[in-house]
Amino acid sequence: MVFKTHFDLGFTDLPENVFKRYREEMMTNALSIIEKNALLPKEKRFSWTVSGWPLQAQILGPLQPSERKAQIGQAIKTGALVVHGLPFTTHTESLDYEDLVRGLGYSSMITRNYGLPMTISAKMTDVPAHSWILPTLLHHAGIKFLQLGCNPASQYPRFPELFWWEGPDGSKVLCNYTALYGSDIRPPENWPCKNYLAMQMTGDNHGPPTSQEIDNLLAYAAREMPGVRIHFGTLDDFAKAVLAEHPVLPTVKGDCPDTWIHGIQSNPQETRIARNIRPLESALDALHTQMSSWGIPTASISGELAKAYEQSLLYGEHTWGMNAEYGPRYSYGDDWRKWMAAAAAEPLPPNGDYTLLKNSDAHNTSIGSKRKWLHSYDEKRRYILNTRDIVYNRLNQDLHLLASSVKKTGKRIVIYNPLPWKRSGMIENPWQKGSYYFVKDVPPSGYVTWSPEAQDSPRISHDREPVLNTPSFQVTFDLTRGGISSLIEKPTGRQLADTTAAYVIGQFLHERFSTHEVDNWFNAYSRIKDGWGLNDLGKPGMIDATKAPYLAFTPKAWDIDVAHTAAADIATLSATDPEGHAENYTLTFTFPRDAAYVDVTWSVTNKTPDKQPEGGWLCFPFNVQQPTFTMGRPGGPVDPSKDIIPGCNRYLMAINSGVAITSPDKSGMALSSADAPLVSPGEPGLWKYSMDYIPRQPALFVNLYNNMWNTNFALWQEGTWTESVRIWPVARGTSTTENLVKYAWETRVPLLTATAEGAPGILPETQQGIAISRPGVLVTAFGDNPDGDGTILRLWEQAGISGNCTVNFNDQQKIKAVLPLDLRGNKKGAPIAVKKGSFVFRLDRYSPASFLLIYEKPKK
Template identity: 30%
Template sequence: MTTIKRLHVIFKTHLDIGFTDLAERVLERYMTQFIPQALDLSEQLALEEGNVKFVWTTGSWLINEFLTTAQPEMRDRMEKAIRENRIVWHGLPFTTHRELMDAKLFEFGISLSRKLDERYGKKTIAAKMTDVTGHTIGMVPILERNNIQFLHLGANPVCKHPQVPPVFVWRAADGSELVVNYTNDYGTQLQIEGLEDALYFAYTGDNHGPPSIEDVRKLYALLQEKYPEATIMASTLDAFAEKILELKHQLPVITEEIGDSWIHGAASDPWKIARYRELLRLRDQWIDAGKLDPQSESYAVFCNRLMLVPEHTWGMNEHVYLLDYDHYSAANFAAARARDKVSEPRTDKYAYLSWPAKAERSYSMFESSWKEQRDYLDQALAALDDALAAEAGEAFERMKPGIEHFSENERVTLEVNECYDLGQFRVSFGSDGSINELVDSNGKLWADDEHRLGIYSYETFAKENYDRFFKEYVTNLKVHHRWADNDLGKPGLEYAEPRPEHKRYFPVVKSLYLIQKSDRSIVLAELKLPSFLYEQYGTPRKMTIAYTFLHTDSQIEVELHAMEKPACRLPESAWLSFVPLTDSPHHWKMEKLGARLSPLFVVKDGNRNMHSVENGIYYEGPEGSIALETLDAPVVCPGEPRLLQFDNSFAPLDGGFHFNLHNNVWGTNFAMWFEDEMKYRFRLTLLANRML
């Protein structure tokens, strides 16, 4: 191995905007304690002789927030530290679930570092994300056109990390590329044959702030002893990137998608993610109409707040702020929530998980961290003028579920498994409310009994599901089980009464009727599930699927209205599935950050089971094309519904696409229960080619 001559030490702490406390308190701690401490430390060591120095690296958002909100004296100190390279930013604002973003919002995040570069005469070419185990190749073209050439990705140490080389060139379909360093922890040492420079991360934990001066001195002494011939230097990702880019031509090339194996967490709060997506669409409409200037301060604040929604922290740490392994079943959960005080756990089996728990814990405090995350939407709206804010408010009103009342004279009762001419299609509906036959005006069959459209299902989970998931996905338990068992599991679930089972349930049609309009035909299918599912679990008491068939084109609008959903702490999931009949199902593509990607082209131990899509799923085959757009629910499984499954297999795409409307299977960070009423909207456009 090449002798190391220079060891680039990157001092960093992991930013969770929340998790260790309410997000507001976390940010206050950074602004009033951690950043001033970093300034003090860097200033003190800068005055001392010798090579022991301190350079603190953060995402651009934190520095931008400090410069915006700090008092003049502290702002001056920060600017001096920036000019002297003692405080530095990398090319991204913070760690996000990239698949939840669109290209414009992602680009806005990068613009924070670009503007800081322009303001202070810097040139940022490196970026970093931490904790989230995987990301989409859709970001590569955007990063390249913003001159980000090196990306460090540090994965959570207890989650399967993608099977990729530690250093590689990640090349997108359009030829854009960047060098990636992947590690199976927040940041580890990197040494490459042929390179005299090595990389070393000096990390403090989640929201721990900078190290003490004693710890810095000890680290330098330790590293100098380990690398006696090397210069130990407090450095930056940019400085190391310049060195590693010299060997870019020697690195292996990866062209596959990786994906985000945490993405199912996005469906833990469907209300928030649906309104976030609505605001992204409205932003585009306002820009196109000249109502919102992308160069304005209003736009910048709007995007800044909106960007906090896909930030990877969605709530408090469960085993610190709740730690209740006794109250899972519906009655016990409702009583504990009403009591709003968590007592010491009675389940001795999991006593080892109680070490970090707060003495005073409550359900309301824990839930407030999820509301705080929703408040980012209000903060984004507050940046807009009154007219645009009112327009957004009207859009949100339209998102509320509820079926318009029609008189008996307006309604025509339909029978299941009977064909009807609706719009440009001949349609039949199954006993579960889905479309089980769909033929267009060219005679093309798009759905049959084996390939149905609009299938609702509700899934419950048991301890056996988590046992399998831990076997397939969770790593390093020997070291980290004291927190991983909670974060990725549901400790105590096996003691709930009645004992949870893994089952999938399908509704039956309670009523089916047609409303004819001058330009469209609307079919309403009222659905019914067994009553024990909303008494013991969390399925909505009232559900209706509305199908709208336009008379002038081949588009079908699908809405699922889900009302009176009880909060449920038992692990649950709801799905709406579309299984169109296609000749060449391998042609399906999903959209992420503007890129069309195949669900079948994902690396081993990337997420082959579940994705988040920007606008939808698209098919172009010899017989025609399909656009399956999802307005509100971005998380989707190709081939078959797969939660708590990580076996590296690809489900056959002939099995269609299964949108995860909601789940609460995570054990921490994301919302643990959900009780809002929802309307989930989809658009299906089917265009057949004339065939021989």
């Protein structure tokens, strides 16, 4: 028996109130039971399992009095209070690699601080499905067992109850999946082992069980299962016991797209920020380290980076605001507008402290409760805004310092490439907004320096023609649907657009859903058809379909303006009548003159908020015969026709890199977004669920916003923002994954610019940084070791290639060797010599590799 409560960051209350309960009331109750059980035999002593982040950051955090912290520490040392390997429940596929790795550090910090062995187990509850990055992540961290428990209303992956889950790199982790938060005290039929895990879960932020509840469990077990040995323990205890049995278990290799993942686009503006900023956490880390190695003095940023990663993780945690039961869950149309007016009329809380306000319920609100509910969503958004502020502030400082340090007099622009391979790309002139240059051959993890005077002054002409010839494409715009109706690749003559499709490339589609679509989805998806299942997953109170039918809306006419510059041709389409859905929509299509891709940027001005179920898309119908989809998911690429476990999301999934659609000859089209992570293959995928859907139509739909869920994702979207998507042709015979990874990460990680003027510095005008011998290997960490002393380098293979990999440092300090580490900073191999600034090691496909740098001691 393992005891745990489900941790919700907010949902039941504002986060600060939840944290206070964990620090005070819950710990008081847990310590009381621990003290009462202290004299019992070890196997009968209660122990409470807690997630890494709330235990490290809150229960043992700075707000916990030192005397009480010592008491908690003693409970940890004796095994009565136990941490598992993960920080909390996440929307796993919404996060990037280093965020996931840093999330392991809260638990490992506790075990190191208290001199305990590192946990070999991990647990998540509630979210039904998680990316197959998990087996890879946990295996390479030394974690051997994962328990996943589903929300009782949601559909779930059809896993065996106990199995080996294999990731895309071949890593395996023992996994127990339960269709509820935990598991019954009785094993299911045909349980394959002598040892069984009774995962005893209390509800959302409920706290530990009472002594009476524990006594009742023991009495039930004695009565109903005579002769069965009951052991109160930990997930580690279970893992060790089962692994010692050497059971014959099935191996399942497959991905599990999250059926709740639509929710991250309920905050489209903040999710865009998350998508932009997360790769720049690693970029800042590496730039800062390299500047120091190039002789530019820099102070440590490890504390700021740790905070940035923490806040990013908190944005990726699975609760996004307080329970909609406290908000206008059942109100639509005029009723909802009245609720909003009443919320605006409520007085502000004393000193702006919303934690002082009481929760409301669905029928009886207290003063300020509506404001508190609305504020809870801002609290969630604040996490990723904090990450943005930390990273951009330090990154801009370092880039300016870099530009000031190059050996060039007068005005200069430094262009820095955060990726470890040479690349080219567009930049905006920092001194002239709207003026662009195409920069060629920026060195890996390095920079080039430009003088603005050395560049051609921007030459711009305009026309309003819907037909455009660029160096790479012949383009025809459809000004009725708003997009590209014909896109011909000049070198091959290939028509890249599906000219028979209902949509055109880049078309904006707004859907408003009726009770028909919502009810059909709910009946297919929800396992609980009434009560909280209906309230959370359905949309009770919706305006009936006879009064609010399904609507597919695209503005019916668009104006066009085409700007021709030295760097690019830029066509801007403006909707002539948004029909009340917004003040304005624009679509901008950018065609660089020196690269064969198209950037499509959708912009909305003052989107009209609407609580009626809705969603927005950018449509990309491509001319690809017999299409195969390659979805660049966290961990590795997925073919949705064969790599998805039944029961998971087949219609909408978060994309880590990009998506390619290819023909049998490997030609096709690819897409990536720096802003919008959710993509539907084949058809728009909101309010759809199927156990066996496989996309057949060669089209991709990028989700811009939605208000699909009724639990605690935002129930409406409003404001002004942009989202962009890049598309490019894939040549016949190309390696799909290599092509997708290289160009998708160049989309997600921009070339960075900084300016300086005045006296020259000491650095050369062009310099290479750390370089990897093949594209498609990311540097996810290069800086202060988050798990101890020294400097670490972490790589993650993306292109699906196994074999020797060479790392080349450009470091004025002498690196003697590198020591292989696992993802929690533990030694895992012999040192590898660094010769002439380089070392070679074997890097397997889709795998991470971490190293501690060993420097030669300076001569006295």
